[in-house]
Amino acid sequence: MTKKLLVVEDSKAIARVIQKIGESLNYEVTIAESMAKLEFILQQSTDFFAATIDYSLPDGPNGEAIDYVLSHKIPGVVMTGVMDDVTRQKILAQAVIDYIPKENSQAYMYLKRILYWQMINSEIGILVVDDSRSARVLIAELLKRRNFTVYVAENGMQAMELLQEYPSIKMVITDLEMPEMDGIELTNEIRRRFDREKLAIIGVSGATYGSNTARFIKNGADDFLRKPFCPEEFYCRVTQNIENLANIEKIKKAALTDYLTELPNRRAFFQQAEGAIARYHSKATNFCLAMIDIDFFKKVNDTYGHDAGDHVLKIMALYLRKNFGSGLIARLGGEEFAILIEDTDKKQLLNKVDRFRQDIEEAITPFEKDTIRFTVSIGVIFNSTDPLAKQLSIADDALYYAKENGRNQIKVAN
Numbered sequence: 104m105t106k107k108l109l110v111v112e113d114s115k116a117i118a119r120v121i122q123k124i125g126e127s128l129n130y131e132v133t134i135a136e137s138m139a140k141l142e143f144i145l146q147q148s149t150d151f152f153a154a155t156i157d158y159s160l161p162d163g164p165n166g167e168a169i170d171y172v173l174s175h176k177i178p179g180v181v182m183t184g185v186m187d188d189v190t191r192q193k194i195l196a197q198a199v200i201d202y203i204p205k206e207n208s209q210a211y212m213y214l215k216r217i218l219y220w221q222m223i224n225s226e227i228g229i230l231v232v233d234d235s236r237s238a239r240v241l242i243a244e245l246l247k248r249r250n251f252t253v254y255v256a257e258n259g260m261q262a263m264e265l266l267q268e269y270p271s272i273k274m275v276i277t278d279l280e281m282p283e284m285d286g287i288e289l290t291n292e293i294r295r296r297f298d299r300e301k302l303a304i305i306g307v308s309g310a311t312y313g314s315n316t317a318r319f320i321k322n323g324a325d326d327f328l329r330k331p332f333c334p335e336e337f338y339c340r341v342t343q344n345i346e347n348l349a350n351i352e353k354i355k356k357a358a359l360t361d362y363l364t365e366l367p368n369r370r371a372f373f374q375q376a377e378g379a380i381a382r383y384h385s386k387a388t389n390f391c392l393a394m395i396d397i398d399f400f401k402k403v404n405d406t407y408g409h410d411a412g413d414h415v416l417k418i419m420a421l422y423l424r425k426n427f428g429s430g431l432i433a434r435l436g437g438e439e440f441a442i443l444i445e446d447t448d449k450k451q452l453l454n455k456v457d458r459f460r461q462d463i464e465e466a467i468t469p470f471e472k473d474t475i476r477f478t479v480s481i482g483v484i485f486n487s488t489d490p491l492a493k494q495l496s497i498a499d500d501a502l503y504y505a506k507e508n509g510r511n512q513i514k515v516a517n
């Protein structure tokens with residue numbers, strides 16, 4: 104469902120910029136250019152997911168809009184050109200998502216990050232570990248404003264149990280001084296089981312002695328906050344660490360995905376197929392590994408152009424997903440694909456593969472003014488106990504045989 108963003112802003116130009124940002128993130132945007140308009144809008148409906156609030160409006164020059172929006176339980180980001188410290192403290196004392204000085208274009212980049220993460224954060228769990236109830240409540244409250252799913256633990260043991268139970272936890276914020284297991288010991292314990300690519304740790308301490316920052320980091324934490332901290336710094340560090348995790352995830356995904364078809368690539372196939380084959384053997388089910396290659400693909404490129412060839416590869420991916428969605432599918436390279444599928448019945452497996460071959464044979468692929476038809480040759484190996492590379496090589500030999508024998512057919516390896 105589209106989420107609604109309320110933009111409270113008297114400058115038409117700035118409102119338009121924020122509207123564009125909101126719409127680029129798929130928000131449905133409503134603009135209130137004055138207090139009067141804001142009151143009118145919120146009398147009609149209050150189901151806004153978030154708001155951006157200009158501090159000074161012509162009919163509300165001293166942040167009146169902030170109170171008004173927050174009193175309707177709408178989380179708000181304050182945008183302001185007033186940058187004196189008193190105003191800043193006044194704004195931060197309220198339950199706002201954040202405060203952004205309208206200094207330059209970076210302010211709008213930052214706003215875009217906040218609005219983006221505000222939509223995603225509910226899927227991200229953050230665990231707060233502190234033996235002091237008031238400290239836990241304070242940090243949890245700040246995180247909830249940012250829409251995170253928050254878990255709390257009062258000691259290290261509880262923290263480890265929650266981490267085990269909730270895999271959606273992506274960050275731990277831990278105090279240093281705690282009875283039994285302190286924050287550094289907990290960090291150490293967490294790092295034995297959860298690596299830094301999957302879980303971030305931020306250490307927190309009020310102690311002014313010693314080099315706690317370095318101790319936390321050397322024991323596996325990613326960041327450190329000294330108490331008392333201001334919400335602005337807290338949010339910057341949380342967002343930065345969550346963004347780091349997301350970037351690692353993106354890079355990992357890219358390394359395992361074929362850019363054109365978005366199918367898993369050769370590396371992903373090797374990572375997943377060995378485990379799958381071991382599972383099939385242990386439950387004594389039938390399975391087959393097939394190498395699939397488009398016939399005369401060079402001719403498709405030569406006749407219709409390289410873009411048409413790319414389009415055919417994407418269509419192949421669609422048909423593979425349609426026919427073998429529950430199995431493993433990969434583009435191994437060029438016009439060569441592999442699948443690994445299981446069934447209780449060996450004959451059913453072969454029928455499935457042949458149905459796919461027929462589907463492709465019958466498919467008419469429109470591309471610009473042309474219609475393209477193509478076929479595939481397939482080499483199959485059943486229930487092999489050979490290592491994966493050997494199975495692929497045997498299936499490839501069978502595929503070669505299918506090509507030599509006239510193409511558009513399946514050859515089962517002996």
Ligand SMILES: Nc1nc2c(ncn2[C@@H]2O[C@H](COP(=O)(O)OP(=O)(O)OP(=O)(O)O)[C@@H](O)[C@H]2O)c(=O)[nH]1
Pocket residue numbers: 363396397398399400401402404408409410411412413416436437438506510
């Ligand atoms: N459009 C497009 N072409 C690609 C891509 N990767 C490889 N190719 C082309 O795929 C063609 C493969 O040609 P060949 O190996 O001669 O095989 P073929 O024409 O399919 O002939 P047979 O396999 O013997 O039936 C080459 O022309 C490559 O340039 C790609 O990502 N996009």
